[in-house]
Amino acid sequence: MNDFMKRANELAKENLFSDDGGPFGAVVIKDGKIIGEGKNQVLIGKDPTAHAEIMAIRTACKNLNTYDLTGCIIYTSCYPCPMCLSAIIWANIKTVYYGNTKTDAAAIGFRDDFIYQYIQQLSSEQENTNVLQLIPLNREETIETFKQYQKRKKKIY
Numbered sequence: 579m580n581d582f583m584k585r586a587n588e589l590a591k592e593n594l595f596s597d598d599g600g601p602f603g604a605v606v607i608k609d610g611k612i613i614g615e616g617k618n619q620v621l622i623g624k625d626p627t628a629h630a631e632i633m634a635i636r637t638a639c640k641n642l643n644t645y646d647l648t649g650c651i652i653y654t655s656c657y658p659c660p661m662c663l664s665a666i667i668w669a670n671i672k673t674v675y676y677g678n679t680k681t682d683a684a685a686i687g688f689r690d691d692f693i694y695q696y697i698q699q700l701s702s703e704q705e706n707t708n709v710l711q712l713i714p715l716n717r718e719e720t721i722e723t724f725k726q727y728q729k730r731k732k733k734i735y
C-alpha cells in the first residue's frame with residue numbers, strides 16, 4: 579500500500595473507535611512530506627464542514643502559512659464529496675489520490691450522490707427547491723462592492 583494512502587486510511591480507521599465522525603482520512607503532501615492531515619470530525623466538532631480533506635487542507639495551510647497549496651497533492655481514503663472537491667480546487671491542489679469510490683460511500687450510507695445530482699440540476703437551470711432555494715436579492719447594492727474590488731490595483735484571488 580502507498581505510504582501516504584496508508585496514513586489516510588489509518589486516520590479513517592481511528593474514527594471506527596472514536597466516533598469523531600465518519601470513516602474518512604486525508605493527508606496533504608508537498609515535496610514528498612506530509613504537511614497536513616485530517617480525519618472526519620463532523621460529530622465531535624458539531625461542524626458539517628469538518629471533513630477529512632477540509633481538515634487536512636486547513637492544517638496544511640496553517641503549517642505553510644498560506645491559502646495556496648500549489649504544488650501539493652492530497653491522498654484521501656474516499657473519493658471527495660462535492661464540498662471537498664471544491665475546497666481542493668480552491669486550494670490549487672491539482673492531484674487527488676483516493677481509495678474508496680463514491681459508490682462505496684453510498685453503500686455505507688453517505689449521501690454524496692444526492693448533492694452531485696443537485697449540482698447537475700443547477701447547471702441545467704432546473705433548481706430543485708425541495709432541496710435548497712437560491713433566491714437573488716439586492717444585487718443592485720451588492721454588485722457595487724464587486725465593482726469597487728475590480729478597481730483595486732492589488733487583488734487577491
